[in-house]
Amino acid sequence: MTAEVCDVIVTSMxxxxxxxxxxxxxxxxxxxxxxxxxxxTPRQS
Structure with missing residues (x-):
């Protein structure tokens, strides 16, 4: 799964x-x- 995410980043670059x-x-x-x-950022309620 992480390799696919890295591929998306490289493709975007x-x-x-x-x-x-x-x-x-x-x-x-x-x-x-x-x-x-x-x-x-933390969400405030």
């Missing part, structure tokens, strides 16, 4: 490169940080 994103790794990292901040 290749897609970013082919779309002409100047620095795919930086763009991915920025998005990952925003997503983590949104989804990993």
């Amino acid at each position: 290749v897609a970013l490169h082919r779309l002409g994103v100047p620095d795919p790794a930086a763009r991915f990292t920025e998005h990952l940080h925003r997503t983590a901040a949104r989804t990993l």
Whole structure:
């Protein structure tokens, strides 16, 4: 299962490169940080 998840990430990085994103790794990292901040913050009741 983890290999498949890694394959998805690699495929996404290749897609970013082919779309002409100047620095795919930086763009991915920025998005990952925003997503983590949104989804990993504790929920208040």
